[in-house]
Amino acid sequence: MADSNNSPKKDKRTDYLVDRTPAEPMPLQRMTGALVEPLLPWVIEFRVVGTAEIIKIRTRSAMLIGRLDESRGIFPDIDVTDYDGQSAGVSRRHAMLITRDNRVTIQDLGSANGTYINGRVLEAHESYRVRDRDRLRLGRLELQVHFVVKPLVDENTMVNMKNVFKVPQIGHREHILIADENEDVCRVVRFIAEKAGFRVTEAFTVTDAMHAIDNDPPEIAFLELVMGDDSGVDLIRYLRNHHRLSTRQLIAAADAPEEQIEKSSPISSDTSDDSSRQQTVGQPAPKHVAPFYDKTSLSSQSYAHMPSPAATQELVAITSPHRVQPNIPIAIMSSVTGGYQMGKALEAGADVTLAKPVAVDELVGALQETYEMLTGTS
Numbered sequence: 356m357a358d359s360n361n362s363p364k365k366d367k368r369t370d371y372l373v374d375r376t377p378a379e380p381m382p383l384q385r386m387t388g389a390l391v392e393p394l395l396p397w398v399i400e401f402r403v404v405g406t407a408e409i410i411k412i413r414t415r416s417a418m419l420i421g422r423l424d425e426s427r428g429i430f431p432d433i434d435v436t437d438y439d440g441q442s443a444g445v446s447r448r449h450a451m452l453i454t455r456d457n458r459v460t461i462q463d464l465g466s467a468n469g470t471y472i473n474g475r476v477l478e479a480h481e482s483y484r485v486r487d488r489d490r491l492r493l494g495r496l497e498l499q500v501h502f503v504v505k506p507l508v509d510e511n512t513m514v515n516m517k518n519v520f521k522v523p524q525i526g527h528r529e530h531i532l533i534a535d536e537n538e539d540v541c542r543v544v545r546f547i548a549e550k551a552g553f554r555v556t557e558a559f560t561v562t563d564a565m566h567a568i569d570n571d572p573p574e575i576a577f578l579e580l581v582m583g584d585d586s587g588v589d590l591i592r593y594l595r596n597h598h599r600l601s602t603r604q605l606i607a608a609a610d611a612p613e614e615q616i617e618k619s620s621p622i623s624s625d626t627s628d629d630s631s632r633q634q635t636v637g638q639p640a641p642k643h644v645a646p647f648y649d650k651t652s653l654s655s656q657s658y659a660h661m662p663s664p665a666a667t668q669e670l671v672a673i674t675s676p677h678r679v680q681p682n683i684p685i686a687i688m689s690s691v692t693g694g695y696q697m698g699k700a701l702e703a704g705a706d707v708t709l710a711k712p713v714a715v716d717e718l719v720g721a722l723q724e725t726y727e728m729l730t731g732t733s
Contacts, residue, residue, distance in 0.1 A: 444494025
């Protein structure tokens with residue numbers, strides 16, 4: 356048997372691509388001045404073109420893009436080793452992504468096969484502006500840039516990060532629920548909301564959000580419309596119905612077809628959780644609140660839309676004696692800004708919509724707007 360200690364080590368050197376694509380040189384956009392370490396109100400994702408892969412990164416002031424090489428002490432912040440980085444011609448120290456003030460820039464570090472923005476090659480060791488939806492190509496590996504959170508709406512405004520975080524006092528310990536599967540989005544929104552005077556609870560799944568609502572009902576909600584395989588629309592309905600429905604009934608109300616909800620019996624035959632039933636029969640329901648019903652009031656076709664027993668078993672009883680107010684202000688933060696999903700969200704009761712990338716000044720404005728809706732002030 357061959358001695359494993361004498362076996363050749365894997366060559367991690369970057370090969371030059373034979374058919375390197377020629378490209379028009381990118382005009383230089385030089386960045387000057389000292390780099391300041393800000394609080395970084397940036398959340399950035401890279402989508403690997405041609406795959407379903409998304410590279411989520413914890414944004415820093417300077418982030419190395421390249422391939423891992425522990426023997427040489429190279430640990431990239433954005434490691435593309437697992438995306439066929441070596442065969443695609445990505446160098447171990449390929450490029451540097453820099454966040455400063457209200458801008459993101461990139462520098463090629465003298466890579467073997469070059470760095471491109473939207474098909475244009477970059478001069479080595481020069482800084483170039485990166486914008487939302489730009490396509491970066493490292494050798495043959497192509498990544499699309501997505502800004503999820505950014506400092507300001509106006510990308511041309513140059514501002515120090517300390518000024519970005521001068522958030523005005525808005526709330527007085529009102530409770531806000533932030534639900535988004537991206538933990539970095541929750542981190543930034545929480546930071547802004549707490550500086551504005553609110554108390555914050557985070558949730559990264561729809562199930563966690565429902566449990567949080569049951570245990571400590573929020574007064575304002577900021578929700579992502581798409582959370583994994585679950586829909587934020589169900590969460591909106593859950594909030595709107597929470598003041599008078601049991602957990603089991605809430606899920607049924609969220610999943611039932613709209614036309615069936617309108618025809619449903621106003622009072623369920625299930626006598627459990629009678630204390631939650633505040634509404635008088637025949638009285639108009641509050642905004643976006645679906646009537647009570649159970650399987651006896653549904654047709655066989657509509658009952659097929661009810662959640663499975665397994666899904667129902669995962670639910671827990673509401674432990675708090677309090678309920679969410681029916682007109683709780685709800686803001687949607689999502690890259691889904693139109694079409695069927697957004698239409699359903701508005702129909703279910705969303706009040707404010709924010710399109711990603713969401714800017715910090717937009718978040719402050721939305722906090723002010725939802726606070727005024729909550730308190731009836733303007």
